[in-house]
Amino acid sequence: MTLYDRLYELYTEFDTETLRAYREFVDLFPPLDSRVALDSWDDANADLEERRERIERAFGGDEGDALAEVAAMADRESAFTALDLHGKYGRAPNALVLDVDETLRSAGDTDNEIPRETLHLLTEFAERGVPLVICTGQTLENVKGFLIQGLGNELVHSGDVSVVYEAGAGVFTPGSGADTKRLLYDDLDDDVRGVVDRVRDGVLHEAPERVRRGCHLQGNEFNVTLKPNYETGSDDAEAVIDEAMVHLLDLVGGAAGERLDLADGPAAARAYYAAADPEIAGAIERAGASADADVPDAAATLFDRLEVALYRADAAELAAAELHKAAGVEASLDVLGVDDPFVCMMGDSKSDLRVMEWAEETGSGVSAAPEHSSQNVLDHVRATDDLVFAPGAAADVLRTMYAWCALAELNGTN
Known part of the structure; x- marks a missing residue:
């Protein structure tokens, strides 16, 4: 049976929608100082584990574990998109490169904060050993604040999170010793x-x-x-x-x-x-x-x-001109020790496009963009893998990437 057949069986035979709903509830609404809330959380967590175990038993072994994780994280469309991407590239992303403004968070209909779901997904990638590169035009001090608040001090200082700030002027990778801060403008x-x-x-x-x-x-x-x-x-x-x-x-x-x-x-x-x-x-x-x-x-x-x-x-x-996001990303990946990068770049502007073009030209990854992006960014993303998402919905692409990583491990290629 092929991986496609197993995915088809997974989404046909099991109630994956309810499984994902329990996973989201458990992840995003942890126990509170309330007996009623605690009981609800415990019940949801127990039901989540029971549903996962059914899938694990049905498929068995490592395959069952991986497919249960895919089902709990991604819907049918995202999972099959992940499988198609894996078939095309033969490997999954080993780092995420993420613009902030108008990408992870969107002005307009949202509150201009990164959604809790998105932040939680980023911690899930970190737990899988996928480094995070925050790539922004903002100042370093601005980025430090929301990273620690959103991801937690321990993760930010783990050595697996790096910041390309001022669109490539410098790179900040906490926990990296002498390489913690690289001032790329010093080389001009x-x-x-x-x-x-x-x-x-x-x-x-x-x-x-x-x-x-x-x-x-x-x-x-x-x-x-x-x-x-x-x-x-x-x-x-x-x-x-x-x-x-x-x-x-x-x-x-x-x-x-x-x-x-x-x-x-x-x-x-x-x-x-x-x-x-x-x-x-x-x-x-x-x-x-x-x-x-x-x-x-x-x-x-x-x-x-x-x-x-x-x-x-x-x-x-x-x-x-020599200091741009693509140069910053390469420096950041070097500090993180990602020797053979294959990234998922998510961005919306022409400064992000340089990273997307670098990824395509060097075979170093895929790109995704919100639908309100600059036209040249949308043209590039649609011409490659068409990973376009709604404003404020970066989590949709992150779930696809997560499923891709899980399927690649199952296939022994990551």
């Missing part, structure tokens, strides 16, 4: 590092009054990010971020001009980045500035190594 040459340092020095005190009063500097270690003091997405936020973008470009151009002896570095920077990004061009136009200038070859070469990004009505940011 003086031209790139010097421009970023110069911009950071002047980004607020040299800003126009409206930008100085209407923006604040995000607490990054390396990247320079201006955020609005107004409500994100509002007209006031859009106006001040547009002006902040022009100011940021002028600082970049001025710093580059000092190094390259340019006659008008700010004008060159506006022209270069406007030509490269229509969104930046729009911000320059809305701010009433000009982007019409020649860009000398030397300036273009340096600007190409400096990434300027506009998040409309949300942020204006400067980073180094």
Whole structure:
């Protein structure tokens, strides 16, 4: 009997839906200081174990254990998707790479917190020995807080959790000795590092009054990010971020001009980045500035190594092109000791797309994305394995990945 046949029998002959309901209740609602709640939990746990044991007896041995675990974690569609992925790749993910904002948690209809179900699933992967790489544009301090709160101090400091922060500026892997913190920006040459340092020095005190009063500097270690003091997405936020973008470009151009002896570095920077990004061009136009200038070859070469990004009505940011999430993920996996990576990358933005493309190009994993992702991200995910999930429903893909890991162990390939 093939593994496909055994899965078919599992989901045809057993009430796996009720089994999963008991598993979810037991996992997410532990005993409370109430006799009634405790009795309910004990009853559900006993019923869960009885249902698992029926499956284990029916299939026997390690196979029964594995299939019971798959049934308790994944529905029929997820389990067969996992089996199809295993047939395609011949191995299951040995690390998870996870964006946070708009991926593990979604703004909008949710409360913008990572759901308890998702957090619990991450602990389940850790118990299976699958390392977690949190890959985010957020500052390290922000990430530390919600990781410890959501996953627990013991897991975060186990040596199996790593954080790629500021979209690749650094890697933090608690419990890894001298490798606990890698400052990837320390490896940049003086031209790139010097421009970023110069911009950071002047980004607020040299800003126009409206930008100085209407923006604040995000607490990054390396990247320079201006955020609005107004409500994100509002007209006031859009106006001040547009002006902040022009100011940021002028600082970049001025710093580059000092190094390259340019006659008008700010004008060159506006022209270069406007030509490269229509969104930046729009911000320059809305701010009433000009982007019409020649860009000398030397300036273009340096600007190409400096990434300027506009998040409309949300942020204006400067980073180094060499520091990106894919480079951070490779460094993170190195610290974690994942020598032959095959990851599941979950993300929604163009910075996540670089990791997805790296995984595909190097045969190092699969990708998943929420349905509200950037179009180029969705195009990539749909063209590969079509692992697209609803906003706030990252757990759906995590359950598929978990079933995949269990089936791979059963098949002796993980």
